[in-house]
Amino acid sequence: MGFEEATPIQMQAIPLGLNNKDIIGQAQTGTGKTAAFGIPLVEKINVHDSAVQAIVIAPTRELAIQVSEELYKIGYDKRTRVLPIYGGQDISRQIRALKKPPHIIVGTPGRLLDHIRRNTLRLDSVHTVVLDEADEMLNMGFIDDIEHILSNIPRERQTLLFSATMPGPIKSIAERFMKNPTHVRVKAKEVTVPNVQQYYLEVPEKQKFDVLTRLLDLQSPELAIVFGRTKRRVDELSEALNVRGYSAEGIHGDLSQAKRLSVLNKFKNGAIDVLVATDVAARGLDISGITHIYNFDVPQDPESYVHRIGRTGRAGKSGKAMTFITARERGILETIEHTTKRKMDRMRPPTLDEALVGKQKMTVEKICSVVETENLDQYKNFAAELLEKYDSVPLLAAAIKMLTKEPDTTPVKLTEEPPLPMKKEKSRNKRKLDLKNKRVGRKRSFHSARSTKGSASPK
Numbered sequence: 001m002g003f004e005e006a007t008p009i010q011m012q013a014i015p016l017g018l019n020n021k022d023i024i025g026q027a028q029t030g031t032g033k034t035a036a037f038g039i040p041l042v043e044k045i046n047v048h049d050s051a052v053q054a055i056v057i058a059p060t061r062e063l064a065i066q067v068s069e070e071l072y073k074i075g076y077d078k079r080t081r082v083l084p085i086y087g088g089q090d091i092s093r094q095i096r097a098l099k100k101p102p103h104i105i106v107g108t109p110g111r112l113l114d115h116i117r118r119n120t121l122r123l124d125s126v127h128t129v130v131l132d133e134a135d136e137m138l139n140m141g142f143i144d145d146i147e148h149i150l151s152n153i154p155r156e157r158q159t160l161l162f163s164a165t166m167p168g169p170i171k172s173i174a175e176r177f178m179k180n181p182t183h184v185r186v187k188a189k190e191v192t193v194p195n196v197q198q199y200y201l202e203v204p205e206k207q208k209f210d211v212l213t214r215l216l217d218l219q220s221p222e223l224a225i226v227f228g229r230t231k232r233r234v235d236e237l238s239e240a241l242n243v244r245g246y247s248a249e250g251i252h253g254d255l256s257q258a259k260r261l262s263v264l265n266k267f268k269n270g271a272i273d274v275l276v277a278t279d280v281a282a283r284g285l286d287i288s289g290i291t292h293i294y295n296f297d298v299p300q301d302p303e304s305y306v307h308r309i310g311r312t313g314r315a316g317k318s319g320k321a322m323t324f325i326t327a328r329e330r331g332i333l334e335t336i337e338h339t340t341k342r343k344m345d346r347m348r349p350p351t352l353d354e355a356l357v358g359k360q361k362m363t364v365e366k367i368c369s370v371v372e373t374e375n376l377d378q379y380k381n382f383a384a385e386l387l388e389k390y391d392s393v394p395l396l397a398a399a400i401k402m403l404t405k406e407p408d409t410t411p412v413k414l415t416e417e418p419p420l421p422m423k424k425e426k427s428r429n430k431r432k433l434d435l436k437n438k439r440v441g442r443k444r445s446f447h448s449a450r451s452t453k454g455s456a457s458p459k
């Protein structure tokens with residue numbers, strides 16, 4: 001796979017994994033947690049036994065697919081059979097595939113349960129269970145499903161939990177399902193990776209979109225993700241970006257699975273530059289070339305922040321994350337900074353002129369690369385003629401002007417999102433939330449209603 005040395009989490013977790021220890025593995029985003037559980041997992045598979053021996057559970061369909069691809073690569077030489085099983089895919093096809101049991105299944109909770117109930121998935125030979133994005137999997141939305149799945153897996157098993165974040169209350173829930181787990185924690189001062197530069201911009205709700213497009217013009221990301229709070233927000237934002245001439249598409253849980261996958265593939269291939277997403281794309285996705293993350297709406301909780309910005313700055317690369325907050329959301333910024341133990345730098349929203357300069361720089365870069373790399377012989381006669389008539393500076397300025405796509409200010413329509421509830425609103429919601437927390441023992445620093453989260457649910 002081209003890896004030269006193990007990452008710190010791999011160095012610590014692989015030997016424990018091979019020793020059949022239960023592990024809670026916590027390390028920053030993009031530091032190779034998949035192989036940290038994947039390598040010992042594959043090592044323990046007996047390829048001569050045609051039975052499902054390991055289950056990996058992931059919170060979203062796209063992540064299940066990605067993890068299964070990575071495990072397939074790790075187990076390739078050993079001929080390990082790996083099958084992803086997720087909602088939105090034809091179930092009869094999955095049932096047929098399960099007739100010849102794969103060694104490892106990577107699935108989303110709902111669809112796994114579906115197969116368990118239909119008796120199309122036998123788990124009695126399973127010796128290893130992994131919860132990728134474990135804190136998300138043991139959160140309110142998934143806990144019942146996970147408990148149900150685990151109750152169908154032999155008790156004599158190894159349980160591995162991995163995530164970049166592991167809030168204390170969730171860790172306590174996790175320990176209920178494990179035997180003497182070792183908490184492997186890579187010693188990092190900060191929860192987020194140091195190679196992601198983090199900024200916040202204070203922007204009134206009504207100006208957010210203009211600020212976003214100016215930033216896109218100024219920073220000209222290779223690939224960028226814009227995170228919005230709700231599905232409607234994502235739809236409106238991607239439409240508005242297209243109106244202004246950006247190649248953007250949205251991804252969220254209400255789209256068909258075929259559409260979700262095609263949007264993600266277009267983004268990976270660079271056919272679109274901007275992916276607009278709910279938190280469905282916040283966790284685990286490993287796409288190279290993502291240089292910029294824009295939190296158009298401030299994340300609902302600090303964990304979501306950590307994972308969203310972790311889509312850039314992976315495997316040692318660098319990245320930038322910009323988080324928009326309205327004046328009323330300042331408290332949320334502090335909560336995030338408190339959790340990540342890192343201050344974000346304040347960034348002043350760029351002006352229209354600065355956006356124009358950004359666009360001009362892009363043109364200049366293109367001209368330079370053409371001068372350096374292309375054969376211009378057929379163009380030189382005209383160039384010489386023009387230079388007899390005009391000075392070189394106005395001539396080049398005209399060419400730059402014509403090649404520069406000036407910032408577009410076409411008005412767009414976005415439905416306003418109310419600021420995230422804090423303080424007063426919080427106490428109003430508190431009782432409801434407390435009841436939920438009691439059930440799962442989860443304390444949140446501020447309210448997060450799953451229904452508005454854009455839903456990371458695979459269902």
Ligand SMILES: Nc1ncnc2c1ncn2[C@@H]1O[C@H](COP(=O)(O)OP(=O)(O)OP(=O)(O)O)[C@@H](O)[C@H]1O
Nearest residue numbers: 003005006007029030031032033034164284286315
């Ligand atoms: N030892 C290694 N050397 C170099 N690259 C590696 C190594 N291990 C993993 N990688 C690569 O690093 C990238 C990030 O890995 P991975 O997706 O497993 O991160 P992660 O820790 O699970 O992140 P997240 O918390 O976002 O899920 C992948 O492209 C992976 O192939």
Ligand SMILES: [Mg+2]
Nearest residue numbers: 033034132284
């Ligand atoms: Mg991961």
